[in-house]
Amino acid sequence: MGRGLLIVFEGCDRSGKTTQSTRLVQALNDAGVRARLVKFPDRTTAIGAMIDAYLRQKTQLSDQAVHLLFSANRWEAMAQMRADLESGTTLVVDRYTFSGVAFSAAKRMDLKWCKAPDVGLAAPDRVFFLDIHPDDAAKRAGYGDEIYEKREMQIEVRVKFFSLMDKSWSIVDALRDPDEIHRQIMALTNRALERHNADPTPIGKLWT
Numbered sequence: 316m317g318r319g320l321l322i323v324f325e326g327c328d329r330s331g332k333t334t335q336s337t338r339l340v341q342a343l344n345d346a347g348v349r350a351r352l353v354k355f356p357d358r359t360t361a362i363g364a365m366i367d368a369y370l371r372q373k374t375q376l377s378d379q380a381v382h383l384l385f386s387a388n389r390w391e392a393m394a395q396m397r398a399d400l401e402s403g404t405t406l407v408v409d410r411y412t413f414s415g416v417a418f419s420a421a422k423r424m425d426l427k428w429c430k431a432p433d434v435g436l437a438a439p440d441r442v443f444f445l446d447i448h449p450d451d452a453a454k455r456a457g458y459g460d461e462i463y464e465k466r467e468m469q470i471e472v473r474v475k476f477f478s479l480m481d482k483s484w485s486i487v488d489a490l491r492d493p494d495e496i497h498r499q500i501m502a503l504t505n506r507a508l509e510r511h512n513a514d515p516t517p518i519g520k521l522w523t
């Protein structure tokens with residue numbers, strides 16, 4: 316049994332990441348591929364509760380402090396994630412280090428500083444970027460409740476995401492019908508699984 320793949324969904328707020336990542340896990344499990352959903356921030360931990368209070372504007376934190384909490388929230392999940400990957404479970408991750416870097420860099424924080432705390436996290440095999448213009452996202456239900464759901468911020472975040480892309484990313488047009496998006500993501504995932512089975516590679520490390 317080879318290792319599982321680390322598949323990441325990224326995108327601006329309200330781009331459909333949660334819907335699509337949940338559907339992907341379900342479809343993989345239905346097809347007999349062991350897969351588990353991971354979501355960042357994980358608001359269920361003590362660190363996650365601090366992040367949640369900040370996002371819902373119940374507490375204030377400096378930009379640096381909240382950035383480090385987001386990173387710590389990934390590190391506290393890393394041992395279990397690595398164990399799952401090594402034992403053959405594919406992880407589908409709803410937001411990861413790229414959100415960490417893009418959101419903080421959008422606040423004009425130094426890019427190198429933003430990446431540093433995440434150096435050494437497991438590197439994704441594929442990243443699906445659900446692309447939607449913030450003006451279209453703003454029309455979706457629930458938009459505007461949290462601290463970063465503001466037009467100027469989201470436009471800047473989208474620019475930062477584009478600057479972080481490499482060949483492991485696929486840009487997915489998130490304005491289309493959800494079924495169509497799911498089919499495209501499933502096809503891309505199957506291709507990644509086939510490629511990995513034919514030529515397995517070890518889990519990479521981030522930002523190195």
Ligand code: TMP
Nearest residue numbers: 328355356385410411414415418419463
């Ligand atoms: P969520 O809506 O996916 O739960 O994400 C909550 C917000 O937190 C969203 O606006 C993106 C932001 N965020 C960061 O600023 N840094 C991070 O590292 C992560 C994972 C999310």
